[in-house]
Structure formats: structure tokens, C-alpha cells
Amino acid sequence: MFEIEKNIPIPSSIKRKISSRNKLYPFSSMAVGDSFAIPFNFNGKTPLHIESNVDASLYLWKKRNNLGNLVFMTHIMHDKKEVRIWRIK
Helix, strand or coil, X not given: CCCCCCXXXXXXXXXXXXXXXXXXXXXXXXXCCCEEEEXXXXXXXXXXXXXXXXXXXXXXXXXXXXXCCCCEEEEEECCCCEEEEEECC
């Protein structure tokens, strides 16, 4: 069984990683109809992994900013070797 511990500080490297990841994708600057592309092998990741990371980051960003009404779409574009993200609402 796991022991619950209180008042254990979060290492600063983890805090920076979270905040820098939020700034990695330009969700807050996007208007309806805007899109951006992430090339295949970005940071050595597969297209499916990139798409999954974007979806997770988007979910957390919308939740933290109470923006559940915004709608985005991701698609793996094999012909252009990129993952594209659109804001559609």
C-alpha cells in the first residue's frame, strides 16, 4: 500500500516543464478557422504521439482557463508529414 505524505514540495523542474508546455502550442492566440502544423518527428515523437500530446495539452488548457466551449480538431496529414490543429468553434 502507498503511504500518503503531506507538505512535500514539487521540484521546480516539474513546475517549469508544465508552464513551458502550455506555451508550446498557440491555443490562446487562435481564432476560429486558424490552424498550426507540427512536423512529423517533432522532438523524436511519432505522429500519433504528437496528436495525443496536443489533445492532452488542449484538454488541460481548456479546463484551466474554463474554455470548454472552444472546439479544436487535430488531423495527421500523411501527405504533408505533419499533424495539423484547427480551431473550429
